Amino acid sequence: MDGRINGQVVTQFVRAYQSIAPLRLGELWAVPIMLRLTLIENLRRVAFRIAWRRRHRDLALEIEGSLVGSLDEHRVALELWRKSYNEERPHEALGMRRPAEVYRESPRPFEGAPDEIAYPPGWLSRKVRGIGSIRLHGAEIRISAALAGWHVGLRPGGPESYLVAFGGLPLGRIDMTAHAFHAESGETP
Numbered sequence: 040m041d042g043r044i045n046g047q048v049v050t051q052f053v054r055a056y057q058s059i060a061p062l063r064l065g066e067l068w069a070v071p072i073m074l075r076l077t078l079i080e081n082l083r084r085v086a087f088r089i090a091w092r093r094r095h096r097d098l099a100l101e102i103e104g105s106l107v108g109s110l111d112e113h114r115v116a117l118e119l120w121r122k123s124y125n126e127e128r129p130h131e132a133l134g135m136r137r138p139a140e141v142y143r144e145s146p147r148p149f150e151g152a153p154d155e156i157a158y159p160p161g162w163l164s165r166k167v168r169g170i171g172s173i174r175l176h177g178a179e180i181r182i183s184a185a186l187a188g189w190h191v192g193l194r195p196g197g198p199e200s201y202l203v204a205f206g207g208l209p210l211g212r213i214d215m216t217a218h219a220f221h222a223e224s225g226e227t228p
Contacts, residue, residue, distance in 0.1 A: 044074060044077045044078075049070065049074070053070070101120065124138070125137065125138040125139050125142075126138075126139040155190050156189065156190050156192070156205070156206050158190075158192035158194075158204075159192075159194075161194065161195075162192045162193060162194045163175075163192070163193040163194075163201070164190045164191070164192055164193070165190065165191055165193060166188070166189070166190050167182055167183070167186040167187050167188065167189055167190070167191060168187065169184070169187045169188070170184060170187070171183050171184030171185070171186065171187055173191065175193065175201070175213065175215070176215065178215070178218040179218075180213055180218055180219065180220055181220060182203065182210070182220050183210075186205060189205065191203055191204065191205050191210070192204045192205070192206075193213065196212055199214065199215040199216045200212050200213060200214055200215060201213040201215070203220065210222060211223045
């Protein structure tokens with residue numbers, strides 16, 4: 040359930056159910072509970088978004104408050120903030136450790152991003168549009184705006200599905216019957 044509930048949806052649900060078998064009193068009693076649970080889930084999502092945005096706003100205000108003067112002074116202030124954020128302040132998400140305690144430099148050198156990722160023979164390649172979607176068999180399928188401009192690989196995964204990967208990273212599956220992408224941890228391509 041996507042959390043979008045209104046009177047019309049509830050009426051359609053009850054009518055559809057009753058077209059198969061009449062609702063019993065206990066089942067009718069459960070409808071308001073379902074509505075309350077949906078409301079609680081929607082409130083949880085809204086609260087999470089508010090907290091997420093507030094955290095980023097607070098970080099932006101903290102950085103903005105330390106920026107005065109010329110561009111060079113801004114660079115110095117930003118570097119001081121970055122040092123404090125990564126080396127002095129513990130982070131709850133890291134078990135109250137500082138990012139510098141957790142970060143390890145990769146032994147592999149960064150050789151730059153490729154213009155296009157090559158996928159194995161038998162795979163389809165689709166470029167992700169700016170809005171985060173691809174076209175597949177005439178259908179618009181939303182993958183992720185984070186991949187905009189990159190190519191994802193599609194390997195047939197069944198009669199009506201594709202495994203979706205970004206390079207060697209499995210992202211999920213496309214269900215062609217629903218024209219929908221489902222993120223999941225899956226097999227490595």
